[in-house]
Amino acid sequence: MDVRADTRARLQQAALELFTRTGFEQVTADEIADAAGTSRRTFFRCFATKADAVWGEFGAHVARLERLLAATREDQPVLASICAAYVEVNDYADGDLPILRQRMALILGEPALQAHAQVRYADVDRVVAEHVARRLGQTPDALLPRLVATSTRAAATTAFEVWLADGTTTLAAALHAAFDQLALGFPDLRPPSA
Amino acid sequence: MDVRADTRARLQQAALELFTRTGFEQVTADEIADAAGTSRRTFFRCFATKADAVWGEFGAHVARLERLLAATREDQPVLASICAAYVEVNDYADGDLPILRQRMALILGEPALQAHAQVRYADVDRVVAEHVARRLGQTPDALLPRLVATSTRAAATTAFEVWLADGTTTLAAALHAAFDQLALGFPDLRPPSA
DNA sequence: GAGGTTAGTGACACCCAGTGCCACCGGGCA
DNA sequence: TGCCCGGTGGCACTGGGTGTCACTAACCTC
Known part of the structure; x- marks a missing residue:
């Protein structure tokens, strides 16, 4: 079978x-x-x-993310724990980076694959939302767990995009940069620019 | 034709x-x-x-969002301007709410439509990213404009989900709640919960 | 009012993604 | 040798989406 x-x-x-x-x-x-x-x-x-x-062993990927989140220390800020888990899951060996680039270029570039990605990412969102809900003592479908899940994934996706377009920065660096902005409420656009 | x-x-x-x-x-x-x-x-x-x-006149919707963002006052914080634009674009008359609920229940509930939504939302992201880039003097494909665009849309989508599931809160209230969390860097999960 | 143009439509043929079904083939096993 | 069984290929079918052509009704012109 x-x-x-x-x-x-x-x-x-x-x-x-x-x-x-x-x-x-x-x-x-x-x-x-x-x-x-x-x-x-x-x-x-x-x-x-x-x-x-196009998606390799994405199921295993999500399972690994789930394990990492479950093993998080309680005294670590929630966003930091999610960021660390994303970084760890996406810590590829140098030899695997070309295939990763190829895969992500397709997923982020082809509309049909962008659409399909939404379905796969729903699993990621569920895992993250459950983690946040556990840490906050809320249900996974409350506003905050959902919001943290979707916006951290948005951060991760954006980090992938700039990593792919740029070529000089590390994936880990891009992820940290995006999560820092998110965790601080976008301080760089706080002052009215006029 | x-x-x-x-x-x-x-x-x-x-x-x-x-x-x-x-x-x-x-x-x-x-x-x-x-x-x-x-x-x-x-x-x-x-x-x-x-x-x-399933999508009504979504193109007109996006165009209206773009006009609203273009008319934003310079002294208004960027996130606030985006939130206000989202709220205004989604300010339906009471008589139109049932159809909106029906539409959104389909889009958020059916996997195939969730996937398709990604393609439509790409237009929204582009418009918001251009707005942020203009305000910040950056290019629309830099990290921050992209990140703000995707995470504000994540906030809006989440607000729609809780509005749909809840039934008691206003759509505008849900949008404001989500954007407030985002703008403050998720203060509710800042203190280590242990 | 006859004849021509044009937008909207319906009918048909086609390509391709995805699925159910069955036949086949090769290897382990009694 | 005969049986079982997991992996495979072939085939037919459904359904989304497209290109093409013929038809019709309105509108325009002489």
Whole structure:
């Protein structure tokens, strides 16, 4: 019932390559399957959606984020704990950075993939909101847990965008810069600029 | 080349109705067209996507937001100006609230529509980022303008969610509550809770 | 009032994503 | 050798979205 790991890996690699070269919408599932030396039917057994081929092991990613948040020390400020967890989860080895760049360029650049990302990010938001709710003694669907979850994810996404566009800064540095702004209520735009 | 306004209105109404009753994925474009007394082909001339039938005149909405932001006084804090613009754009007459609730329940509840929303919201983000960039003398793709745009939209979305789930608070009140938290750097979770 | 233009529409054919179903193939196992 | 079973390929089908053409009704001109 399951899928052989190398078949999945070949499909993922082929998909990433073709999407980057030709554009997400232009590539058909048949072409990916051909490039990976397998069939269209097998592609859709590995990935529920064409878009899912771009996301590696994102489920494991979210699970790891959840564990990190659960292990947070109580005396650490909540935003700092979330920032630290985001930084740790996204601490890739140098050798993995090119693939990460390729993946994120697609996700942040292709409209269809941006849309799909929303569904995947909903899991992240849920995990973060539960963490905040636990720390605050509120329910996860109250205003504050929800708001912290969505705005910290907004910060993380923005950090990824500038990291991707810039090329000189570290991903960790970009994440810290974004979270600092958020945690301080955007001090840089506090003084009326006139 | 254009589409008759009442055809579009009938289709939109039928779509909203059917989506709410049966669920977005369960309704086919044919069924919507039949319910509106027209053809499938005409449906796709009115709306590029099945999902687009849920969004009313969202383009006009964004344009109005842009005008409001452009007319902002220079001595008003940036976040306050954005909050005021969001509140004003979402200041519906009481008679329009039921339709708004219906629309937002679909957009926030159906995964496929959540995904599609990301594409529409990208326009909002661009407009807000340009406003912030103008006020700060930065480019719209710098960290701070992007971050303010995405996190204020996160705040607005969260406000919509609690407004929808709650039923007692005003939309304006929910927006102000969310923006206040954001502008102050989440003071409610500042003290280490231990 | 006849003839031409034009916008809106409907009908049909097509491409492609995604799914259900079944047949096949290869390897472990009695 | 015969059986079982996980991975796979082929096939047909649904449904979203598009390009094309033919039709119709209004409007305009002579």
